[in-house]
Amino acid sequence: SQQGEEDPQALSIQEGENATMNCSYKTSINNLQWYRQNSGRGLVHLILIRSNEREKHSGRLRVTLDTSKKSSSLLITASRAADTASYFCATVAISSGSARQLTFGSGTQLTVLP
Amino acid sequence: DSGVTQTPKHLITATGQRVTLRCSPRSGDLSVYWYQQSLDQGLQFLIQYYNGEERAKGNILERFSAQQFPDLHSELNLSSLELGDSALYFCASRTGLEDTEAFFGQGTRLTVV
Numbered sequence: 001s002q003q004g005e006e007d008p009q010a011l012s013i014q015e016g017e018n019a020t021m022n023c024s025y026k027t028s029i030n031n032l033q034w035y036r037q038n039s040g041r042g043l044v045h046l047i048l049i050r051s052n053e054r055e056k057h058s059g060r061l062r063v064t065l066d067t068s069k070k071s072s073s074l075l076i077t078a079s080r081a082a083d084t085a086s087y088f089c090a091t092v093a094i095s096s097g098s099a100r101q102l103t104f105g106s107g108t109q110l111t112v113l114p
Numbered sequence: 115d116s117g118v119t120q121t122p123k124h125l126i127t128a129t130g131q132r133v134t135l136r137c138s139p140r141s142g143d144l145s146v147y148w149y150q151q152s153l154d155q156g157l158q159f160l161i162q163y164y165n166g167e168e169r170a171k172g173n174i175l176e177r178f179s180a181q182q183f184p185d186l187h188s189e190l191n192l193s194s195l196e197l198g199d200s201a202l203y204f205c206a207s208r209t210g211l212e213d214t215e216a217f218f219g220q221g222t223r224l225t226v227v
Contacts, residue, residue: 040202042218042219042220043206043216043218044218045215048213048214100208100211100212101147101162101172102147102206103159104149104156104157104159105156106156107157
């Protein structure tokens, strides 16, 4: 079963606008990661935020984490057509033991219109 | 290029058949994870191997099995295939068991007809 749910399921914006995607998860986590997937291709890691961090930046990406609400958001600023992809949050649950497998959310399909 | 190689890229087979998907992790990575991605179930964790040993099982059917070989490549075997097994199968690797990013292959698209 999936750990996280993402909101919205789909988002369509104009180039230059900001895109915000939200992720909620269910269990206690060690960290939360965001991945990007271009249509039918492999997932690419974007950013990792640890459970003791509240905000992290990487280029045009800004991620926040609220462990009390079990939620995270991914903000892409000044979006470009090339940002069109599906975005997934993934968590590593404390209960995963030594395996540390990633559990993925349902994803947000972002379309950036030129 | 993630450094993770999956073969074949596409596979079309009939119901009831058996197929083997192969994954070569990044050089030096000991952990290999298998995921299934379908439209209705999303990305589901199937199984993980670390240095040749099974570490964790997720939603993997009994008809499916996997192994990791001494050279660290891994194979996912799918048998008695059903139409519902049609999906993208991804392999991911990590250096070890730490909580770091995973590197994904490009996937194998399996179509069962």
